[in-house]
Amino acid sequence: MPAVLRFLKGHGTENDFVLLPDPEGTLALTPTMVRRLCDRHAGLGADGVLRIVPSALDPDGAPYADQARFFMDYRNADGSVAEMCGNGVRVYARYLVATGLARPGRLRLATRGGVREVDIEPGNGLVSVDMGPAVVGEPVDVDGVQATFVDMGNPHAVVSVDSVEALGWLWTTRLDLNVEYVEDRGPAAIAMRVHERGVGETRSCGTGACAAVVATSLRTATPRGTAFDVQVPGGELVVTWREDGHVLLSGPAVLVAQGVVDRAWLDH
């Protein structure tokens, strides 16, 4: 086993990731390793880990090998396996193009949530991902306020507020939901703050931005296909709820650093 492990660090609207290139599919990633890498003081620090592996070389990726050359093995910072992450997909695609493993334009990525279509501009341009269909459910009650329920593969409750700044600290609700607080900022512009279940407030949430735009479109009767600017604490996203019901998430994806981690430290 090599004495070091290669890594990169990147983020999409400050939703940040440790990327681990695994071209041979030989990296046995354990929950302990993920927790150590993501530890913000004792490790590198990140919201999650993206293992970059050819689909054919991974048990979970193999079913998609004929549709997508690469598989995104995504892990949350707590070590658990996750199906999908909208900001993660965009940073993953940025890596593929930056290293010459894929070309700018349309590419397909396999995830545990299925194959995702990604469009990536050259250079440091925007990266867009088809987040799949939004399913709107019955309204839910969030701390006494009516919220729009939107399923984006994970459950969201969207609350309309006068001012996201005036909210102060976002208390944890007892609901098993991600909660988005949305302030109108123009005809197709919103500011959003998000409380992710099990995590707390975060700088950005890809599926949350999608849910917020779906709920806002319904509330304001904005036509499908309108590109919304979504201001999140970590930057700016563009979200479009298409005619076919799919939601397109678009935004920056940045690689910041690369290097090696000491395996003696990681495996101790």
Add this chain to the structure above:
Amino acid sequence: MPAVLRFLKGHGTENDFVLLPDPEGTLALTPTMVRRLCDRHAGLGADGVLRIVPSALDPDGAPYADQARFFMDYRNADGSVAEMCGNGVRVYARYLVATGLARPGRLRLATRGGVREVDIEPGNGLVSVDMGPAVVGEPVDVDGVQATFVDMGNPHAVVSVDSVEALGWLWTTRLDLNVEYVEDRGPAAIAMRVHERGVGETRSCGTGACAAVVATSLRTATPRGTAFDVQVPGGELVVTWREDGHVLLSGPAVLVAQGVVDRAWLDH
């Protein structure tokens, strides 16, 4: 200018640093660069930056060049210049020995707070630093409780409590002081939590651990020269208040990763 900047990441009891080797003394580190590097989501993330430069090649280090070969240029995460950092000195020394720039044993490091003596064990052993003399002042009032005032180059107020766990969240006081809450855990053992001024609660604080042991020694009439175990949220330190009034801080110092940062990102 090279397209990349070399860095390492390390920590001492989870007080973490980005280390920047600058062997030629040519790195013009700006507050903006420091803030970007230390940003925990958009950058690498750290409590501060340690620039590693030969004393003779730095304007602030040159006065010490005949006493200490290397100068510790320490910056806080907010970009401001700092005089000294006990955990930072230990991680800095670990780097020098790990890269062959110094040998295990006694070495001297120049800082803006003067020259510090460091003892470093081989391998991943302890690193000890003479933190200088402790000056005990008049008792101060912290939120209605009497606290021992200790100057370690920076001001500390040490409060004795029954349980550090029972404290809950450490509210910011309006005092311009670092506040340590100390629980007795044995004849020469304490647990400590610390609220650093301008920062909030941290995982560890070197000068805080020293102040806590000085105050505890006085309160419990423990003889000088006794080595105290200090349990902090980020790990364990050993602190000795010597007969000559100097305080010795000892603990682990770990290098976790190394790599390069994209200068286009850093300087944009």
